[in-house]
Every structure is written in structure tokens, then in C-alpha cells.
Amino acid sequence: MAEIPSPKDVTNDFVGYEVLVDFMEERVLHELEGDIIEIGAFIGGGTAKLAKYAQRFGKDVYAVDVFDPGHDKTRDTGGTRMCDIYEAFLQGRSQWEVYCETTRGFDNIITIDKDSRDVEFSQKQHFVFGFIDGNHDPEYVRNDFYLVWGNLVPGGSVGFHDYDFDLPEVTETVDSIIAEHKDEIDDIHEIKGKYIILLTKKRSVG
Numbered sequence: 001m002a003e004i005p006s007p008k009d010v011t012n013d014f015v016g017y018e019v020l021v022d023f024m025e026e027r028v029l030h031e032l033e034g035d036i037i038e039i040g041a042f043i044g045g046g047t048a049k050l051a052k053y054a055q056r057f058g059k060d061v062y063a064v065d066v067f068d069p070g071h072d073k074t075r076d077t078g079g080t081r082m083c084d085i086y087e088a089f090l091q092g093r094s095q096w097e098v099y100c101e102t103t104r105g106f107d108n109i110i111t112i113d114k115d116s117r118d119v120e121f122s123q124k125q126h127f128v129f130g131f132i133d134g135n136h137d138p139e140y141v142r143n144d145f146y147l148v149w150g151n152l153v154p155g156g157s158v159g160f161h162d163y164d165f166d167l168p169e170v171t172e173t174v175d176s177i178i179a180e181h182k183d184e185i186d187d188i189h190e191i192k193g194k195y196i197i198l199l200t201k202k203r204s205v206g
């Protein structure tokens with residue numbers, strides 16, 4: 001896990017989503033047709049930042065989270081379970097209630113309160129950007145990638161958190177995904193200090 005936000009500041013997020021917004025701005029992803037998806041919203045600080053950006057371009061943010069802080073039992077290299085980090089942070093507060101408080105006032109956030117394995121989108125739903133930071137088990141990392149990639153428009157990007165950090169199975173899974181999909185990927189961009197890797201889909205295959 002990277003930086004842990006202060007429990008007092010509900011507008012905060014673990015990742016520092018400003019770098020994601022900067023990436024979307026630099027790549028002018030807003031000019032593409034489609035919405036934004038986030039898998040792993042936690043208390044919604046990052047969701048609100050994505051929604052503020054998306055609002056300027058008439059886009060929606062789909063936020064997927066199971067809203068069960070005990071769900072992810074993956075351990076980092078120090079042996080700490082992800083669920084223990086989330087529960088310690090919440091200090092007995094309801095994740096759902098803090099999320100609702102943080103994201104209140106945005107009419108362009110569509111919250112999907114589900115296990116990401118149970119989420120499906122119609123082929124009509126297009127995404128220009130996706131960010132994956134949900135369950136860190138390799139099966140979920142893979143599931144979440146396909147949930148985004150299948151509906152990602154050509155030229156759109158998907159990012160993963162916890163790349164090359166203290167969850168080696170996340171890194172290994174992302175590396176396998178990259179190898180398997182190399183013909184569909186145009187560009188790979190790493191934001192090293194933030195443990196983020198972003199893959200941009202080719203505009204045309206072949």
C-alpha cells in the first residue's frame with residue numbers, strides 16, 4: 001500500500017489521483033467518446049477527483065466497490081493483510097457511509113456496490129479511462145483488467161495501482177497481462193513513485 005490518507009480528511013485517497021487526472025489531461029482522453037471507470041473506490045476521495053474532471057466533459061464515473069473492508073485478505077510483503085489496513089483506517093466507521101459523504105453532490109458518479117467479479121457492462125458502454133485498485137488477488141486483478149479492457153475505446157488507457165511495490169503477485173499478474181496483450185497495447189507508462197502503470201490501447205490492431 002502506498003500513502004495512507006488521514007482519517008480526518010475524507011476527500012483524500014490512497015493513490016493521489018491528481019497524477020491520473022494529469023495523465024488524462026496530457027493524453028487528451030476527454031476527446032474520446034466514453035466514460036471513466038474506477039475499481040476500488042474505498043472512501044471515494046479519488047472517485048470525487050475523477051468525477052470533477054469528468055464533469056467538465058459531460059462524462060460519468062462508474063465506481064465499483066464491494067464496500068466490505070474485510071473482503072481483501074491479500075498480504076503484502078510485510079505480512080499485513082489489506083483488510084486490516086482498511087479496517088484500521090476506518091476506525092469502526094462504515095465504509096459506505098464515508099463514501100456517500102465524500103461523493104455527495106456529484107450527479108455523474110454511478111456507484112456499483114458489488115464484487116467486481118459480478119459486474120458486467122453492455123457492449124454499448126464505452127470507457128476512455130479505467131483505474132484498477134480493488135482486490136489484490138491475482139484472479140481479481142485479471143478479472144478487473146478484462147472488465148475494463150473489453151469496453152475500453154481504442155486510444156483509451158487503463159491503469160493499475162501497486163505495480164512494482166509490496167504486492168509482488170499484482171506486479172506478476174500485470175506483467176503477464178502485458179505479455180498476453182502486447183499486440184493490442186500502444187504505450188506503457190509507469191509513474192514510479194506512485195506504483196502506477198498505465199496501458200494505452202492501440203488505435204488499430206495490426
Ligand SMILES: C[S@@+](CC[C@H](N)C(=O)[O-])C[C@H]1O[C@@H](n2cnc3c(N)ncnc32)[C@H](O)[C@@H]1O
Pocket residue numbers: 012013014015016039040041042043044045046064065066067068069071072086114115116117133134135136140
Ligand atoms: C486500496 S482500496 C482503494 C483505494 C482507492 N483507490 C484510493 O486510492 O483511495 C481497495 C478497495 O477495493 C475494494 N475491493 C476489495 N475487493 C473488491 C472486490 N472483489 N470488488 C470490488 N471492490 C473490492 C475494497 O473495498 C477497497 O475499497
